[in-house]
Amino acid sequence: MDVGLDHVGQRAATGALPPWQRVDELVLEAYAWARQDASGAVADYIPALAQADPDAFGLCVVEVDGGTHTAGDADAGFSIQSISKAFVYALVCDELGHAAVRERIGVNNTGLAFNSVVAVELNGGHPMNPMVNAGALATTALVPGGAPDEQWAYVQDGLSRFAGRPLALDDEVYASESATNQRNQAIARLLESYGRIEVDPLPVVDVYTRQCSLVVTARDVAVMGATLADGGVNPLTGERVVSAEVCRDTLAVLASTGLYERSGEWLFEIGLPGKSGVAGGIVTVAPGKAGIGAFAPRLDPAGNSVRAQRATGYLSRVLGLNVFASSVHDPASREPQ
Numbered sequence: 001m002d003v004g005l006d007h008v009g010q011r012a013a014t015g016a017l018p019p020w021q022r023v024d025e026l027v028l029e030a031y032a033w034a035r036q037d038a039s040g041a042v043a044d045y046i047p048a049l050a051q052a053d054p055d056a057f058g059l060c061v062v063e064v065d066g067g068t069h070t071a072g073d074a075d076a077g078f079s080i081q082s083i084s085k086a087f088v089y090a091l092v093c094d095e096l097g098h099a100a101v102r103e104r105i106g107v108n109n110t111g112l113a114f115n116s117v118v119a120v121e122l123n124g125g126h127p128m129n130p131m132v133n134a135g136a137l138a139t140t141a142l143v144p145g146g147a148p149d150e151q152w153a154y155v156q157d158g159l160s161r162f163a164g165r166p167l168a169l170d171d172e173v174y175a176s177e178s179a180t181n182q183r184n185q186a187i188a189r190l191l192e193s194y195g196r197i198e199v200d201p202l203p204v205v206d207v208y209t210r211q212c213s214l215v216v217t218a219r220d221v222a223v224m225g226a227t228l229a230d231g232g233v234n235p236l237t238g239e240r241v242v243s244a245e246v247c248r249d250t251l252a253v254l255a256s257t258g259l260y261e262r263s264g265e266w267l268f269e270i271g272l273p274g275k276s277g278v279a280g281g282i283v284t285v286a287p288g289k290a291g292i293g294a295f296a297p298r299l300d301p302a303g304n305s306v307r308a309q310r311a312t313g314y315l316s317r318v319l320g321l322n323v324f325a326s327s328v329h330d331p332a333s334r335e336p337q
């Protein structure tokens with residue numbers, strides 16, 4: 001992934017964000033620049049997703065003090081899909097302690113596609129990390145509650161607390177994905193055969209499918225990211241959702257695995273933990289600073305939104321968010337004009 005940022009100056013990551021009026025302008029600029037790229041294709045392996053408007057595009061930055069900046073369709077709804085994996089993982093770690101989850105789920109990249117069955121086999125039945133489908137299914141199996149309906153209530157409530165508003169299910173996406181998720185059912189059965197899922201796997205797949213079908217907006221996703229950036233406290237509601245330690249651990253996992261087999265390229269270009277979903281959303285977290293939510297349905301071959309990656313990369317540079325760009329003495333780290 002080369003998102004074509006060579007012409008955009010990298011602001012040093014030390015210090016605060018620019019004043020809010022300037023952030024407003026830069027968000028509009030990032031949006032206009034990313035919008036020029038109409039490449040990629042809308043996901044169609046879940047039939048309901050194929051109906052998305054390919055030109056929809058929303059962008060939102062929420063700062064840890066609650067300051068909010070939007071461009072385009074920031075309030076257009078889309079299904080959260082794999083972005084949910086990051087937040088369900090955080091909730092489960094907060095509940096069970098990260099050591100237990102780390103052993104069972106893992107924190108290393110598979111180097112393979114998000115829905116790879118081979119990855120499970122190659123790793124002796126280990127799901128490897130919570131951001132691929134195998135690890136996400138194994139994580140959802142650990143959600144407290146026991147019965148699937150209670151687990152679902154826990155997930156829906158927890159993700160809503162991250163977003164700061166009640167999130168609802170997209171019934172059409174849920175029905176469509178339920179009818180076509182045989183591969184996820186197979187992965188769950190495979191994990192069961194290796195003892196990595198110890199409950200009935202098909203209800204786990206159902207809870208997972210529901211969690212992926214929650215409707216969010218770019219604004220919601222930015223608030224969810226800002227909650228992780230803010231050490232677990234939602235900057236809009238003031239509610240603590242998870243502990244600061246859980247945020248730290250979740251962000252480390254996102255940095256290495258959030259964009260699947262493209263995670264290295266993402267980190268190289270953008271320098272921030274992020275998580276994508278096949279409906280076209282990406283959440284990105286600038287620790288201690290802000291969350292970014294971006295949504296545009298056209299995807300690259302790994303299943304990551306083209307425009308969302310570009311807009312986020314632009315913002316990372318001009319806002320000075322790249323966590324590796326901290327050398328104020330580096331002549332390449334110049335203030336953007």
Ligand SMILES: NC(=O)CC[C@H](N)C(=O)O
Pocket residue numbers: 081082083114115133177184209212276277278279303
């Ligand atoms: N990458 C994704 O967003 C995948 C999520 C989707 N619900 C699936 O399980 O296939």
